[in-house]
Amino acid sequence: MIRFIFIRTIRAILTALTVVTTTFVVLRVTGDPVQSLLPVETTPPEIIELYRRMWNLDQPLWQQYVGYWQGIFHGTMGRSFVDGRDVVGIIAERIPITLELMGWTFVAMLAIGLPAGIAAALNRGSWIDRLVMAAAVAGHALPGYVMGILMIWLFAVELRWLPSSGYGTPQHLIMPVITLATAYGAVIARFTRAAVLEVLGQPHVLAARSQGWAGHTIMRREVLPNAAIPLVTIIGLFLGGLIGGSVIVEWIFAWPGIGRLLVTSVAGRDLAIVQALVLLFSATMIFANLMVDLAYAFLNPAIRVRG
Amino acid sequence: MQIPTLSSAALTAADTPQLSIEGLSVAHRSAPQTQQVSDVSLILPAGGALGIVGESGSGKSLTCLSIMDLLPGALKQSAGVVRLHGKPLAPGRKGIRGRRIAMIFQDPGATMNPLRRIGPFLSGLVKLHRGLTGAAAEAEAVRLLDSVRMPAARARLRAYPHELSGGQNQRVMIAGALAGDPEILLADEPTTALDVTTQAQILDLLAELRAERGMGLVLVSHDFGVIAEAADHVAVMRAGRVVEKAPADRLFSFPQHPYTASLLASIPPELGRASALTSRKNPPCNRPSNATKAIGLKARGLSRLFEARGRVRVHALNGIDLTVQPGEMLGVVGESGCGKSTFGRLLVGLDKPSSGDIRAGGKPLVIEDGEAFRNSRRQLQMVWQDPLSVLNPRLSIGHQIIEVLQTHRITDDTQSRMLELLQAVNLKAEHASRYAHQLSGGQRQRAVIARALAVEPQIVVFDEPVSALDLSVQAQVIEMIADIRDRFNLTGIFISHDIRVVRYVSDRIAVMYLGRIVEIGPADDIYHAPKHPYTQALLSAVLSTDPKRRKSRSILRGDPPDPAQMPSGCPFHPRCPRAAARCRVETPALQAGADSRFTACHAVDVETSGRHWEAAA
Numbered sequence: 001m002i003r004f005i006f007i008r009t010i011r012a013i014l015t016a017l018t019v020v021t022t023t024f025v026v027l028r029v030t031g032d033p034v035q036s037l038l039p040v041e042t043t044p045p046e047i048i049e050l051y052r053r054m055w056n057l058d059q060p061l062w063q064q065y066v067g068y069w070q071g072i073f074h075g076t077m078g079r080s081f082v083d084g085r086d087v088v089g090i091i092a093e094r095i096p097i098t099l100e101l102m103g104w105t106f107v108a109m110l111a112i113g114l115p116a117g118i119a120a121a122l123n124r125g126s127w128i129d130r131l132v133m134a135a136a137v138a139g140h141a142l143p144g145y146v147m148g149i150l151m152i153w154l155f156a157v158e159l160r161w162l163p164s165s166g167y168g169t170p171q172h173l174i175m176p177v178i179t180l181a182t183a184y185g186a187v188i189a190r191f192t193r194a195a196v197l198e199v200l201g202q203p204h205v206l207a208a209r210s211q212g213w214a215g216h217t218i219m220r221r222e223v224l225p226n227a228a229i230p231l232v233t234i235i236g237l238f239l240g241g242l243i244g245g246s247v248i249v250e251w252i253f254a255w256p257g258i259g260r261l262l263v264t265s266v267a268g269r270d271l272a273i274v275q276a277l278v279l280l281f282s283a284t285m286i287f288a289n290l291m292v293d294l295a296y297a298f299l300n301p302a303i304r305v306r307g
Numbered sequence: 308m309q310i311p312t313l314s315s316a317a318l319t320a321a322d323t324p325q326l327s328i329e330g331l332s333v334a335h336r337s338a339p340q341t342q343q344v345s346d347v348s349l350i351l352p353a354g355g356a357l358g359i360v361g362e363s364g365s366g367k368s369l370t371c372l373s374i375m376d377l378l379p380g381a382l383k384q385s386a387g388v389v390r391l392h393g394k395p396l397a398p399g400r401k402g403i404r405g406r407r408i409a410m411i412f413q414d415p416g417a418t419m420n421p422l423r424r425i426g427p428f429l430s431g432l433v434k435l436h437r438g439l440t441g442a443a444a445e446a447e448a449v450r451l452l453d454s455v456r457m458p459a460a461r462a463r464l465r466a467y468p469h470e471l472s473g474g475q476n477q478r479v480m481i482a483g484a485l486a487g488d489p490e491i492l493l494a495d496e497p498t499t500a501l502d503v504t505t506q507a508q509i510l511d512l513l514a515e516l517r518a519e520r521g522m523g524l525v526l527v528s529h530d531f532g533v534i535a536e537a538a539d540h541v542a543v544m545r546a547g548r549v550v551e552k553a554p555a556d557r558l559f560s561f562p563q564h565p566y567t568a569s570l571l572a573s574i575p576p577e578l579g580r581a582s583a584l585t586s587r588k589n590p591p592c593n594r595p596s597n598a599t600k601a602i603g604l605k606a607r608g609l610s611r612l613f614e615a616r617g618r619v620r621v622h623a624l625n626g627i628d629l630t631v632q633p634g635e636m637l638g639v640v641g642e643s644g645c646g647k648s649t650f651g652r653l654l655v656g657l658d659k660p661s662s663g664d665i666r667a668g669g670k671p672l673v674i675e676d677g678e679a680f681r682n683s684r685r686q687l688q689m690v691w692q693d694p695l696s697v698l699n700p701r702l703s704i705g706h707q708i709i710e711v712l713q714t715h716r717i718t719d720d721t722q723s724r725m726l727e728l729l730q731a732v733n734l735k736a737e738h739a740s741r742y743a744h745q746l747s748g749g750q751r752q753r754a755v756i757a758r759a760l761a762v763e764p765q766i767v768v769f770d771e772p773v774s775a776l777d778l779s780v781q782a783q784v785i786e787m788i789a790d791i792r793d794r795f796n797l798t799g800i801f802i803s804h805d806i807r808v809v810r811y812v813s814d815r816i817a818v819m820y821l822g823r824i825v826e827i828g829p830a831d832d833i834y835h836a837p838k839h840p841y842t843q844a845l846l847s848a849v850l851s852t853d854p855k856r857r858k859s860r861s862i863l864r865g866d867p868p869d870p871a872q873m874p875s876g877c878p879f880h881p882r883c884p885r886a887a888a889r890c891r892v893e894t895p896a897l898q899a900g901a902d903s904r905f906t907a908c909h910a911v912d913v914e915t916s917g918r919h920w921e922a923a924a
Contacts, residue, residue, distance in 0.1 A: 124380075202417065203412055203413075203414060203417040203418040204417060204418050204419055204420045204421075206377060206412070206418070207410070207412055207418040207419070207480070208420070209375075209377055209404070210375050210377055210404055210405065210409070210410040210412075210493075211404065211405040211409070211410075211432055211435075211483060211484075211486075211487075212402075212403075212404035212405030212406055212435060212436065212487065213405075213435065221420070221423070222420050225420075225422050226420070226421065226422060299422070300421075300422075301421065301422060301467045301469070302421065302467070302469045
């Protein structure tokens with residue numbers, strides 16, 4: 001077990017190193033940020049030089065790379081190219097806002113997806129199954145921006161029940177959470193159905209029935225724990241993916257979180273912030289993957305015991 | 308001779324049978340007219356043992372599941388009634404399942420919840436059926452494990468199913484079935500997934516438990532040997548119907564229905580070698596002229612070491628020396644984990660030996676990718692157990708054979724060559740356009756063999772080629788293999804766990820145990836006069852349907868060995884009835900005996916002492 005954790009952790013660190021380096025390279029080869037930030041024709045060359053020095057863009061590439069690594073370890077990711085504020089500070093004040101959205105979305109998608117998937121599997125072929133699956137396809141197929149705008153039109157413009165956008169009250173949370181949770185919950189419902197059906201067909205469920213156990217006991221003891229193993233993998237990966245999915249929704253609902261920050265920073269070619277955000281996103285993904293591996297090992301005694 | 312009919316005294320001796328099935332029919336919910344089981348009536352006399360035997364699709368398992376009302380969701384019982392002591396059982400079988408009737412299944416590993424330890428599994432059942440909790444339930448769990456002769460019972464409580472062997476898991480399942488102290492045990496193919504020596508242990512256990520508890524037994528199996536061993540009344544099923552039912556002794560001695568008789572005649576020891584020999588007189592298949600004569604195979608010091616997770620070293624093969632003569636068929640037999648499949652994979656170059664070398668026709672075997680590798684593929688072919696997973700599901704059978712002919716540029720007239728090949732394996736031209744899923748199991752294996760023959764191999768390794776097939780089909784495919792072997796002038800390796808099958812097709816037999824050959828010699832000598840204690844045990848585990856031939860068996864104790872835990876000295880000594888002090892320290896080498904037979908055993912009286920066997924081969 002310890003060996004398993006060790007190997008997975010090393011693998012996660014190696015992935016992180018690759019991502020950090022790739023991010024640096026990719027952002028440097030897309031052009032000189034100063035030239036796109038400042039109007040080149042009208043700006044005096046010394047001003048351009050000043051900016052380049054301020055952001056260390058005048059240094060050779062390898063020095064920039066070393067400095068970039070030092071920054072990561074010291075928790076200083078440079079200053080915003082736009083307003084000169086500390087990047088870590090800017091991101092840090094946005095993180096709780098996005099986490100709030102993600103947390104509720106996570107709860108909502110499980111609350112929608114798991115019961116729907118289980119109900120569909122237990123009533124395979126019935127109208128419940130068909131309804132859940134049709135809803136899942138629709139929920140997954142409907143893009144977030146269409147659903148978000150439809151909801152804004154219905155609940156904010158026509159019915160005037162909810163605020164159309166912004167942040168601050170629980171009412172503000174409702175529409176963004178529903179938009180995100182519908183898409184992810186739909187996928188979870190499908191995976192849950194498949195996982196439960198798979199376990200229901202296994203001989204140990206038949207054996208448990210032959211032993212006289214009641215249906216709910218078999219569900220709790222045989223079916224759900226075994227179905228949880230593949231589900232944890234999917235759900236864990238969604239946790240990492242949610243942060244990416246939040247970009248569109250945060251933009252539509254003017255949610256002042258990280259996703260919105262990413263959009264504005266990309267539009268403004270704020271290299272320092274984009275770079276930090278890419279690292280943050282990938283670190284989240286890598287961490288989520290690592291957690292999935294560990295959870296998988298914990299749930300499955302065949303891995304846990306042999307280690 | 309007067310044969311009593313079904314309704315007469317023999318089956319209905321008791322006033323009220325313990326269990327009776329009357330007019331049972333099982334049909335699809337969506338298509339009620341297609342019956343899987345039709346009008347089956349069976350009786351289990353009090354404390355008796357009823358065997359239900361049949362091939363796949365005969366409805367024997369569905370009949371058994373109907374007793375517990377456990378049919379798959381797509382099926383339903385469309386007619387009939389199941390009675391326990393004359394009282395009809397209610398749907399759902401509440402209070403019956405696990406308490407009055409218990410059930411065990413085929414694959415003990417898969418019938419246990421992989422996430423649950425043995426202790427909670429058993430004490431949960433004890434609590435459910437007897438209301439015991441806590442320490443009392445645990446004590447009862449230990450007692451149950453003791454009653455199924457599980458060694459170190461208390462220590463097993465913390466084990467997960469994957470930490471136990473198949474035989475041990477089946478013991479745990481039986482212990483669980485006994486938790487409710489049932490009066491009837493249903494056993495659906497309880498030993499099919501187990502090794503032969505383990506099978507013998509489990510059947511003995513079932514017999515002992517029946518005697519101890521006066522428990523009735525309903526045993527479902529495809530294997531007449533198992534049925535003959537454990538049942539005193541037998542029903543033969545075919546296509547959903549009971550075609551014959553009779554007391555066991557009478558059924559096996561005087562089968563009435565032609566189907567029963569033909570099945571009994573398909574059991575490997577009964578297969579007449581004479582009939583196969585006549586069929587071998589078929590004209591040789593017209594091989595293209597570039598085909599060469601048969602070549603031999605020579606393995607020297609062959610070892611394969613697996614390093615599992617960098618720590619556990621598993622010696623799957625341990626210094627195999629072997630020569631297969633051109634045109635010879637060598638049978639390789641042994642229990643799971645003995646290394647026989649690893650051996651087969653090495654011989655066709657699908658895996659690299661850790662040490663030692665293999666020569667085919669005098670030339671070293673090429674296993675690196677490239678032109679030479681492709682040519683060596685022409686020389687060596689392998690046939691696996693499960694034909695469905697080997698055939699391409701998206702190409703027709705004919706297409707797959709033609710593809711092979713084209714890849715290796717065998718001939719220009721691929722179409723007619725393909726048809727010849729199909730004919731050689733007794734398939735018809737119409738099968739060429741079929742897909743794998745449209746063929747029966749036997750036809751699929753024939754198609755696989757036809758495809759293997761397409762490259763005109765000189766050596767073919769058959770790895771359990773008939774183990775997944777029904778008995779009657781098994782016999783046909785074995786005969787076909789014996790036939791093509793002669794017609795195509797093949798050198799062959801035939802790997803199987805079933806020594807009866809191996810003996811039928813092989814010239815010589817090699818018996819493997821824990822990565823070593825423990826005995827090798829002419830097939831009939833090995834079969835009729837085994838010398839190594841392990842070979843003797845393997846043969847004594849073979850179940851015969853002939854009451855006269857059934858004798859007291861020497862059952863091996865313990866489980867099939869784990870290659871990761873290699874014993875010192877002779878690898879067989881922990882299970883060997885003749886083990887002496889010397890066996891614990893010194894590994895015996897293969898010594899030549901009489902009749903070109905070689906045995907690796909200190910206890911065997913070696914007539915020609917000191918001669919290493921390979922020197923003589």
